[in-house]
Amino acid sequence: MDRDLSPTGTGAPRALVVRAEDAERVPLPSGGGFGLLVDGGSTGGALGANRLDLAEGADGGLPHLHTRSTELFHVLTGTVEFLLDGTLTPVAAGGTVAVPPGLPHAFGAAPGSAARLFVVLTPGLDRFGYFRALGRVQHGLEPFTSLLPEQDRYDVHFLDPEPWRAARNRS
Numbered sequence: 001m002d003r004d005l006s007p008t009g010t011g012a013p014r015a016l017v018v019r020a021e022d023a024e025r026v027p028l029p030s031g032g033g034f035g036l037l038v039d040g041g042s043t044g045g046a047l048g049a050n051r052l053d054l055a056e057g058a059d060g061g062l063p064h065l066h067t068r069s070t071e072l073f074h075v076l077t078g079t080v081e082f083l084l085d086g087t088l089t090p091v092a093a094g095g096t097v098a099v100p101p102g103l104p105h106a107f108g109a110a111p112g113s114a115a116r117l118f119v120v121l122t123p124g125l126d127r128f129g130y131f132r133a134l135g136r137v138q139h140g141l142e143p144f145t146s147l148l149p150e151q152d153r154y155d156v157h158f159l160d161p162e163p164w165r166a167a168r169n170r171s
Helices: 129-140 144-154 163-169
Strands: 024-027 033-038 046-055 059-065 070-078 081-085 089-092 096-099 105-109 115-122
Touching: 024 129, 033 115, 033 129, 046 059, 070 081, 070 089, 081 163, 089 096, 096 163, 115 163, 129 144
Parallel strands: none
Antiparallel strands: 024 033, 033 046, 046 115, 059 105, 070 096, 070 115, 081 089, 081 105
């Protein structure tokens, strides 16, 4: 697998190819997980991409925002609920959501539905470390507070989870 997409001045740019079997998988306790596809450094900061499998009704991302990046979600299977600046919006397979910098958002598989998402962040940051840490937090191996000092590094700025829980009728 060739992971150098960025022009370095040492030759022509090369395509980045990540085969399914080469993607690192970060399992989540619900049975879902992240498929780490493209980290920002391997694209010269152009983009980062991952796949996210969510178990039936599982939360994907609690309320947060990005200050520097646009996040694009393409729903591959199932239905995903997005909380976009306070409004709960279901998006079925085939739908796409683009969240600009500064817009609060959260997402998760709709009740009664498992889901698979393809997610792109641009400009890209090296975020594989974030997804690995998030997996450890989800498995109870690290506290959520361990992510707080990394908010600027990964451009994931956490917000109050209560609006998400209220929108999804969860306590």
